[in-house]
Amino acid sequence: MAAPTSATADTRPAAxxxxxxxxxxxxxRSVTAERPNYLAGVGSFLLLAIIIxxxxxxxxxxxxxxxxxxxxxxxxxxxxxxxxxxxxLEADFMRYFANxxxxxxxxxxxxxxxxxxxxxxxxxxxxxRFLRFTNTVxxxxxxxxxxxxxxxxxxxxxxxxxxxxxLALILPSIAFxxxxxxxxLANFIRDVPNELFESMRMDGASEWASMWRLAFPLTRPALIxxxxxxxxxxxxxxxxxxxxxxxxxxxxxxxxxxxxQGEYGINVPAVLASVVLATLPILALYVLGRRHxxxxxxxxxxx
Amino acid sequence: MTSGSIGARQHGSLTWLVLPALLxxxxxxxxxxxxxLVLSFTSWNGxxxxxxxxxxxxxxxxxxxxxVHALGVTFLIMALSxxxxxxxxxxxxxxxxxxxxxxxxxxxxxxxxxxxxxxxxAITYKALxxxxxxxxASLGVPLLVQNxxxxxxLAIATVVFVISWQFIPFHSLIYQGxxxxxxxxxxxxxxxxxAGRVRQFFSITLPQLKYTLIxxxxxxxxGSMTLFDLIxxxxxxxxxxxxxxxALDMYLRGFRGNMMxxxxxxxxxxxxxxxxxxxxxxxxxGKDANESRMExx
Numbered sequence: 204m205a206a207p208t209s210a211t212a213d214t215r216p217a218a219x220x221x222x223x224x225x226x227x228x229x230x231x232r233s234v235t236a237e238r239p240n241y242l243a244g245v246g247s248f249l250l251l252a253i254i255i256x257x258x259x260x261x262x263x264x265x266x267x268x269x270x271x272x273x274x275x276x277x278x279x280x281x282x283x284x285x286x287x288x289x290x291x292l293e294a295d296f297m298r299y300f301a302n303x304x305x306x307x308x309x310x311x312x313x314x315x316x317x318x319x320x321x322x323x324x325x326x327x328x329x330x331x332r333f334l335r336f337t338n339t340v341x342x343x344x345x346x347x348x349x350x351x352x353x354x355x356x357x358x359x360x361x362x363x364x365x366x367x368x369x370l371a372l373i374l375p376s377i378a379f380x381x382x383x384x385x386x387x388l389a390n391f392i393r394d395v396p397n398e399l400f401e402s403m404r405m406d407g408a409s410e411w412a413s414m415w416r417l418a419f420p421l422t423r424p425a426l427i428x429x430x431x432x433x434x435x436x437x438x439x440x441x442x443x444x445x446x447x448x449x450x451x452x453x454x455x456x457x458x459x460x461x462x463x464q465g466e467y468g469i470n471v472p473a474v475l476a477s478v479v480l481a482t483l484p485i486l487a488l489y490v491l492g493r494r495h496x497x498x499x500x501x502x503x504x505x506x
Numbered sequence: 507m508t509s510g511s512i513g514a515r516q517h518g519s520l521t522w523l524v525l526p527a528l529l530x531x532x533x534x535x536x537x538x539x540x541x542x543l544v545l546s547f548t549s550w551n552g553x554x555x556x557x558x559x560x561x562x563x564x565x566x567x568x569x570x571x572x573x574v575h576a577l578g579v580t581f582l583i584m585a586l587s588x589x590x591x592x593x594x595x596x597x598x599x600x601x602x603x604x605x606x607x608x609x610x611x612x613x614x615x616x617x618x619x620x621x622x623x624x625x626x627x628a629i630t631y632k633a634l635x636x637x638x639x640x641x642x643a644s645l646g647v648p649l650l651v652q653n654x655x656x657x658x659x660l661a662i663a664t665v666v667f668v669i670s671w672q673f674i675p676f677h678s679l680i681y682q683g684x685x686x687x688x689x690x691x692x693x694x695x696x697x698x699x700x701a702g703r704v705r706q707f708f709s710i711t712l713p714q715l716k717y718t719l720i721x722x723x724x725x726x727x728x729g730s731m732t733l734f735d736l737i738x739x740x741x742x743x744x745x746x747x748x749x750x751x752x753a754l755d756m757y758l759r760g761f762r763g764n765m766m767x768x769x770x771x772x773x774x775x776x777x778x779x780x781x782x783x784x785x786x787x788x789x790x791x792g793k794d795a796n797e798s799r800m801e802x803x
Contacts, residue, residue: 244601246597247597247598247601247602250594250598250616250674251616254615254619254674254675255615257631277641314530318527320524320526321526324520324521324524328520331520331521333521334521334524340531341527341531344536346781347777348777349538350734351542351732351753351756351773351776351777351780352541352542352777353756354542354545355542355545355770356534357552357761358550358766359533359537359541374530374533377534378530378531378533379534381527381535382531385527414523438623439622441624441734442735457625457626457735461625461629461739464629464739471633471639474629475629475630475633478626482621482623482626485621486621489618489621
């Protein structure tokens with residue numbers, strides 16, 4: 204790739220970035236120095252190659268027939284075919300896909316809604332003892348690696364007779380998402396000018412009404428961002444489904460991929476086709492809303 | 507933390523709004539945290555009855571050399587992945603923060619690993635690194651034809667590589683955001699003073715990234731303490747326990763070995779060590795660090 208040109212290309216003054224898409228979050232200020240940064244440039248291109256090559260390999264290999272896998276040059280496409288995709292789709296892929304959608308939506312939407320309500324209460328009624336206590340509990344919850352307490356979660360799920368159901372995945376996922384979501388949303392609700400709430404009240408609106416009619420629309424970007432972040436966490440989760448479900452009809456995608464590899468291990472192109480298919484929906488989202496997705500992936504971690 | 511909102515007098519009625527979230531978090535966050543402590547003093551095979559076991563689990567786990575081994579492997583992977591990820595993520599973050607449009611295009615490609623699940627990544631690398639049929643073998647590059655996952659030392663290196671492959675884009679993204687927020691005036695002042703690029707990097711960029719470095723390091727440490735999916739699919743702790751990290755050890759003891767008591771002891775060790783390390787990093791970074799993290803998105 205064009206590494207040398209890249210490094211020299213930035214001799215002009217710090218370009219004001221023409222942000223393409225419309226609905227991007229603010230904070231686009233370009234700031235770095237003007238002279239070429241060869242070290243970072245060359246290093247970044249090298250790293251880019253390391254990152255792209257495996258992905259490229261997965262994609263082209265997933266279109267090869269199994270026979271060509273062992274004989275063709277691994278870096279070049281050969282005898283493109285859809286048979287692997289067909290095999291994966293016939294192996295109940297759509298069911299696993301639907302399971303993942305159910306669990307992800309079922310966990311993310313309630314998690315964000317209850318977190319939003321909690322964040323609103325914490326910000327708007329923050330003087331109350333109980334609310335301050337709740338806030339502290341959530342903040343402390345951030346520090347604990349909740350995945351580590353999977354054993355008691357398993358016990359609770361068994362006792363609730365929820366073992367091997369989608370609800371078994373949804374309920375703990377909601378709980379695990381709450382601390383970070385509350386923190387992020389509280390920071391955004393805090394930015395809503397108090398005068399707006401005051402004028403809502405003058406108009407006779409209740410707190411409940413100003414929560415949904417004022418705070419909710421004004422924090423929409425943050426709501427989208429945390430939803431994407433938490434949605435990705437649930438979509439890609441492995442340990443919870445591994446421990447809390449058993450039947451193959453209930454498998455979510457990451458678990459299905461793993462099982463698929465166990466069963467079809469020798470047919471590498473088919474296994475890789477399942478990897479591609481499992482990633483496609485997120486890739487589609489990525490293409491449609493890259494900025495939101497990128498913001499979502501670092502939700503709360505970048506200032 | 508609450509910026510005293512003026513009309514905060516008659517908001518007692520708001521309290522109930524936190525209840526759903528608090529209920530969920532209590533049921534599947536707080537109770538399990540207490541539960542894991544209780545379970546560590548019991549004997550349970552995962553199906554049958556739970557019986558008290560006193561300190562038996564603690565004694566057996568703490569006396570077990572496997573614990574020291576798992577701790578060692580976890581810390582080794584943590585340290586190595588920090589050493590690989592941090593400099594590279596800063597480098598790439600700084601590079602991608604530049605305004606040029608081609609960098610934005612690069613960024614699109616660059617962040618693709620963030621979309622993949624750990625399971626998908628592990629499956630990919632398992633095939634890719636196969637000594638007989640993988641990429642190295644088919645390309646005929648002897649250097650790449652190693653028993654990547656079959657040799658204890660290489661397996662650790664491979665795990666660190668794959669972790670870095672997966673997460674450097676994520677950390678770069680955090681650094682990129684932070685670099686963009688450094689006031690341009692700082693660089694202008696430095697240039698007027700005749701500071702070169704390297705000088706600028708070390709005396710402006712790096713100090714300004716301090717809190718981001720703390721956040722990123724905390725995430726790497728916390729991630730290593732709970733590292734599971736990737737290793738479970740890629741090596742299952744092998745070869746012969748060479749990559750058996752704590753979280754995997756907990757799972758295997760509990761759900762494969764049907765010994766939930768000892769597994770709960772491991773779980774508690776994970777929680778305590780993770781919290782202590784996170785606090786240590788925050789302490790290292792000065793007392794404002796907490797604040798900076800709390801500022802959120």
